[in-house]
Amino acid sequence: MNTKTCPKCNNINTVGAKFCKNCGYNFALETEKKITCPTCSKVFPEGSKFCDIDGTPLSAPSKTIRKCVVCATEYSSDVKFCPKDGGSITTISSTTSSSQTPPHGYSQQQNQSQGRNQYQQRSQQNLPPPNYGNSRNNPYNNDQYMKASAGNRFGAYLLDLLITIGLAIPSIIFLVAGFSEMDSYRGSEAAAGVYFILAALLYLIPLVYGFIKDGIGDGQSWGKKAVGLMVIHLPTNKPCDYGQSFTRNIVMTLLGFIPYVGWLIEPIMVLAAEDGRRLGDKAANTQVIEVRDYKN
Numbered sequence: 001m002n003t004k005t006c007p008k009c010n011n012i013n014t015v016g017a018k019f020c021k022n023c024g025y026n027f028a029l030e031t032e033k034k035i036t037c038p039t040c041s042k043v044f045p046e047g048s049k050f051c052d053i054d055g056t057p058l059s060a061p062s063k064t065i066r067k068c069v070v071c072a073t074e075y076s077s078d079v080k081f082c083p084k085d086g087g088s089i090t091t092i093s094s095t096t097s098s099s100q101t102p103p104h105g106y107s108q109q110q111n112q113s114q115g116r117n118q119y120q121q122r123s124q125q126n127l128p129p130p131n132y133g134n135s136r137n138n139p140y141n142n143d144q145y146m147k148a149s150a151g152n153r154f155g156a157y158l159l160d161l162l163i164t165i166g167l168a169i170p171s172i173i174f175l176v177a178g179f180s181e182m183d184s185y186r187g188s189e190a191a192a193g194v195y196f197i198l199a200a201l202l203y204l205i206p207l208v209y210g211f212i213k214d215g216i217g218d219g220q221s222w223g224k225k226a227v228g229l230m231v232i233h234l235p236t237n238k239p240c241d242y243g244q245s246f247t248r249n250i251v252m253t254l255l256g257f258i259p260y261v262g263w264l265i266e267p268i269m270v271l272a273a274e275d276g277r278r279l280g281d282k283a284a285n286t287q288v289i290e291v292r293d294y295k296n
Contacts (some may be wrong), residue, residue: 024146024293066090144295150287152227159223160213167206174199194199211249215242228291236293240286248280255279
């Protein structure tokens with residue numbers, strides 16, 4: 001059997017594997033040769049000369065250096081922000097060819113100034129560089145995260161379902177008490193009304209949990225936490241918050257209203273999608289991953 005060694009952990013894998021089965025390394029990154037624009041961070045195929053967004057000349061990775069946009073201090077490839085002033089680290093050409101001229105309509109000086117201002121503004125807002133979430137060189141790109149186990153996801157779903165049912169029990173008790181009060185010979189409609197109101201209020205607890213559960217703690221519903229899963233927001237690589245959790249779960253709820261097949265759409269997406277992202281995940285820019293794979 002043909003095998004290849006993971007360059008990250010030296011684990012032996014079969015030829016054709018997309019990810020290392022031990023550490024999750026993406027083997028596609030091993031052969032890809034791409035060039036990153038030093039201004040906007042968009043990635044281009046090898047041989048590209050200019051950025052099609054801002055006209056910045058492109059250089060091969062071996063001819064580039066990484067500097068802080070504020071103090072111009074050079075840093076290695078693993079540093080994202082300058083520890084001195086908080087400025088973003090951008091890649092620039094170490095040598096500039098006099099024969100390279102930007103396309104018509106671009107000013108190199110203006111582009112550098114605009115790029116510096118853009119990086120400074122995003123740094124002050126604690127945001128990653130532009131297009132950072134789309135680059136294969138970005139450690140936060142979802143290409144770096146393997147698909148979460150379908151078995152674990154199903155287990156988390158069952159646990160969350162049981163938790164939701166448990167949270168709904170008080171509401172059910174008051175609902176039954178309300179109907180019993182109405183059917184009783186000596187029952188009071190006023191008392192029945194109180195029971196129904198309490199049932200409605202208590203039902204909000206499981207209802208709210210169903211929508212915001214993936215924003216609890218570190219992007220983990222109680223069910224996901226039990227099986228070692230979490231939900232992350234891909235553009236920021238941060239755990240899912242309550243708003244993103246609501247978005248990903250409201251989509252599944254709305255799809256459930258489609259007659260006959262609505263409830264099947266999201267499970268099929270989980271099984272069929274290469275990254276396991278269902279429609280709710282795409283709407284919220286999230287992904288379910290194994291906690292052990294999270295790169296913080």
